[in-house]
Amino acid sequence: MSHLIRTALLGAAVLGTLAGAAATTPSPLTLTAANLVVTQETRDGKKVEVLTDASKTQVVPGSVLSLTQTFKNVSKGALSSIVLNMKVDPATTFQRATCTVGGITTQYSTDGKTFAAAPLMKTVTVTENGKSVQKKVEVKPSEYTAVRWNIARLTAGQEGTCAIRVTVK
Template identity: 35%
Template structure:
């Protein structure tokens, strides 16, 4: 008797978990994201991109994130985020605005691990010593301190693709 009751009690839970799994798979199949890093190399005076099998300090990497809406519905407020690895720093001015239809989407940046984003120049509050006194000042964040870049697309129609990119340098 006890086993039958346990099985009956698990059926709703199993059905709910199956529903959540199916929902997650459906959402994952709707938006395809592909992030790649390639090494920027100068050959015969021209920049070319190569697979980044090995990198060294001073190497430049180009990060490309391609998003494709494979669903049947328009997606709204799609945030495309490229994290900037700790072993690299962002090269200022390399994250270009994205043209999507009639919209121009400017990249926003974060310097706090992706918790907050804003348009440059970003500001932060720091404590410094001036004339022997500790004071708090607002200073501009150096783009080398950026941890993430983000483009928020108002919409991505079915079958539509969007590509964003930026460059970093290996520390």
């Protein structure tokens, strides 16, 4: 695996935060990250998706990766206002985001600082009839640089997985 691709995978490591958790207190939320290579196979005449640990296969430009965060509430009570963040590594191009739990809000960013629900909009300057005019246009998902999942509530023992799909440049 090339150094650039390896760096992309390491840079794609996820960061989860739990609002208000003190650094010395054991976290009531466990997080497990996985980087998986997505391939297609034909089984019994049907195309199926196969996920392989990225450390056990070759990752090359054009490879599709599923970067996942699996989380579980290991406390005895409900947790609220959980925020999971995932950066889109610059060596990859964002495709889509998914999450297996309900009651979430997914937001996207083009700068890693400001987040909003899709579709994101940006202002561009174009020339019309010889004059510069500003127009609002939709941001392409390939321009997203980060994803944030806001989970309103997780009951005791509840778990889920949030993930992004990216293509290696």
